[in-house]
Amino acid sequence: MPFDDPAFWRAGAISTTVVMSIVLAMLTIDSLEAIAPGGSHVPPYTVINRHIDYAHNAKLGRDMPTIGQDEPLFGRAVEAPEAAALIERGKLVIQSRACIDCHTFMGNGAYYGPDLTKAWLDPAWEAWAAITGAESREEAMVRFLMAPDQYATWQRRMPNLGISRDEAVATVAYLKWLASIDTNGFPIHFGRIKVSE
Amino acid sequence: MSRSKSLAVKYLAAAVLLFGVMTLAGLASAVYYINPDFLFGFVPFNVAKILHIDTMIIWLLMGFMGAVYWFLPEEFGCEPAGIWAAEILFWVFVAAVLAVAAIFVFVQWGPGTETTLWLFQQGRKYVEAPRWAAIGVALVMLVFAWNVVGTALKARRITGVMAVMSVNMVPLVLLYLIAFPKIDNMAVDLYWWWWLVHLWVEATWEILIGCIMALAMMKLLGTSRRIVEGWLYVEVALVLGTGILGLGHHYFWIGTPDYWLGIGGFFSALEPLPLLGMVVHAVYDAGVHRMKTSNQPAFYWTLAEAFGNFLGGGVFGFMITLPQLNLFAHGTQWTVSHGHFAFWGAYACGVLSVCYIALQEQRRLVTVNGSGWVWAFVLLNGGLIGMVGSLLVAGMAQAFFERAIGGSTLEAFIAGQENPWFMLGMYSRFGFGLMFAAGYLTLAWNLSALGRRQVAAVPQPMPAE
Numbered sequence: 001m002p003f004d005d006p007a008f009w010r011a012g013a014i015s016t017t018v019v020m021s022i023v024l025a026m027l028t029i030d031s032l033e034a035i036a037p038g039g040s041h042v043p044p045y046t047v048i049n050r051h052i053d054y055a056h057n058a059k060l061g062r063d064m065p066t067i068g069q070d071e072p073l074f075g076r077a078v079e080a081p082e083a084a085a086l087i088e089r090g091k092l093v094i095q096s097r098a099c100i101d102c103h104t105f106m107g108n109g110a111y112y113g114p115d116l117t118k119a120w121l122d123p124a125w126e127a128w129a130a131i132t133g134a135e136s137r138e139e140a141m142v143r144f145l146m147a148p149d150q151y152a153t154w155q156r157r158m159p160n161l162g163i164s165r166d167e168a169v170a171t172v173a174y175l176k177w178l179a180s181i182d183t184n185g186f187p188i189h190f191g192r193i194k195v196s197e
Numbered sequence: 198m199s200r201s202k203s204l205a206v207k208y209l210a211a212a213v214l215l216f217g218v219m220t221l222a223g224l225a226s227a228v229y230y231i232n233p234d235f236l237f238g239f240v241p242f243n244v245a246k247i248l249h250i251d252t253m254i255i256w257l258l259m260g261f262m263g264a265v266y267w268f269l270p271e272e273f274g275c276e277p278a279g280i281w282a283a284e285i286l287f288w289v290f291v292a293a294v295l296a297v298a299a300i301f302v303f304v305q306w307g308p309g310t311e312t313t314l315w316l317f318q319q320g321r322k323y324v325e326a327p328r329w330a331a332i333g334v335a336l337v338m339l340v341f342a343w344n345v346v347g348t349a350l351k352a353r354r355i356t357g358v359m360a361v362m363s364v365n366m367v368p369l370v371l372l373y374l375i376a377f378p379k380i381d382n383m384a385v386d387l388y389w390w391w392w393l394v395h396l397w398v399e400a401t402w403e404i405l406i407g408c409i410m411a412l413a414m415m416k417l418l419g420t421s422r423r424i425v426e427g428w429l430y431v432e433v434a435l436v437l438g439t440g441i442l443g444l445g446h447h448y449f450w451i452g453t454p455d456y457w458l459g460i461g462g463f464f465s466a467l468e469p470l471p472l473l474g475m476v477v478h479a480v481y482d483a484g485v486h487r488m489k490t491s492n493q494p495a496f497y498w499t500l501a502e503a504f505g506n507f508l509g510g511g512v513f514g515f516m517i518t519l520p521q522l523n524l525f526a527h528g529t530q531w532t533v534s535h536g537h538f539a540f541w542g543a544y545a546c547g548v549l550s551v552c553y554i555a556l557q558e559q560r561r562l563v564t565v566n567g568s569g570w571v572w573a574f575v576l577l578n579g580g581l582i583g584m585v586g587s588l589l590v591a592g593m594a595q596a597f598f599e600r601a602i603g604g605s606t607l608e609a610f611i612a613g614q615e616n617p618w619f620m621l622g623m624y625s626r627f628g629f630g631l632m633f634a635a636g637y638l639t640l641a642w643n644l645s646a647l648g649r650r651q652v653a654a655v656p657q658p659m660p661a662e
Contacts, residue, residue, distance in 0.1 A: 004423075013431075027442075027460070035451075035452045036382070036385070041384070041453065092311070095318075095319060097306045098306065100321065102243045107528030109528075110243065111529065114610035115528055122606050153611075157233065159238070167309050170309070184458065
């Protein structure tokens, strides 16, 4: 087959595309199973009723979420349908306010604000509980989301996006569930280093 | 001039205007990093960012469509099938873009309901436009596909380039449908969103611009169709052979299984190969023709396309594509550096090349030259490379101080953003952004004024109706 014949390369282009597409389709089927709620990498939405942490797994050589004892949001455990409704509402809030055009989720989005993949676990919320006068991390997050302009973080401020209390609660539930996803070690050693020390 | 070419000129003019809006919104976003109070309370950062990236997608898309409508009658010797629908949809497209821009600026956000996604915005990066507008874009894509495929059927003949373009219309239309659903699970949402961003923008667009550049090379340098089509098939094989599974480099950290680390890392590392082939091709053709052409700006923008695509998409992409480094570089200004260079090299330069090709025939110029385009070329490419370098410095500082040392918390994020090297990159990026904007103004002036004082030459033969 002469290499300068376009037909030779046309056959190569078609066969390569077909083979790669089939492989992608097979991997997609497997991946979608793994990332469905309750799959091997993504916990069910009811994980918001549990304690979530992030620790180094020496065997795998990377950081992984850990799911602990019961620790329901706002002290009230929710059943699966209510958890699903909270997650659905939380995602709608995130999309309707275009959060991803300032922040990143799993590193995807815009880079003006911090990454929110493990925001639920951020040690900063301890200080924010005092600043907002809240008694828990989730309440501090809710108060901040409802009036971010009143709690300026640093030079860059988050605008007030008119988030209602119900919307803020759903967003916090979403961020807690998000922190429980196994992201193959991203971000690395989150929360284990204190920059100011 | 044929109806198709008249439509092409409209699309190219709209593309150049939107290119200006993109530049302005980009400058506004850059100012926010230096002065966070800039326009705060009126146009927040995310609105400026949305305008910047969405106009980028739309001006490039309009540029591609302009290029295709320009070359279609030449390839088939007749007006495109359904050209009347395309002519109507052009104005619908423009009206929709204006309406969506007004919504982004004046409405900005809505309550967390499905209604907001339908009317105001969808809040997914690159496809923030509300669903009603996305339906319009899908309709435009559908008619565009009909114009290409239907014309081949109408003409009862097809060339290799147009065959590739026709087949490419199928994924071009289908993959855009991912712009519509609201998926609660972020991992699944990002999984499909990357099909839209990587397979639509980085694969079907890459094939589309490959076809456009093939047609441009034949026009500019008189390269034989046999050579051009052979190279096009090689490019398709390599782009899709490496790029389909290269998609995996976006699946490192979104919750997907860890086999993507190996698959994505390996295949995306091979992705520079087709881009290198493009450079070899361009240098070979330029050498054979001793850099002689009657349209210098179009020729040089084609060369910029080849080199920019290889350096921006290939080399800068390779820098951060292996998971061992991507773990630190992901989601930082380092990615932005690659993104700017890649989009500029892969697509923008090609569209600008076609603008000059169309302009030569529309104004009946024997040659296209002068100093105006040189200034625009130098300022735009110099500004872009300066921005890319600045973002690289900022991104490396961020990867090191926020990710590697800090652990990516809010405190680490702030430490990274306040790092002097990061801020140096931000100031420098803004400075080069101004240079780029000056280049845009020079380009716009050059495109509007070029040849208007020259004596008109004999028009090129028009395709048979």
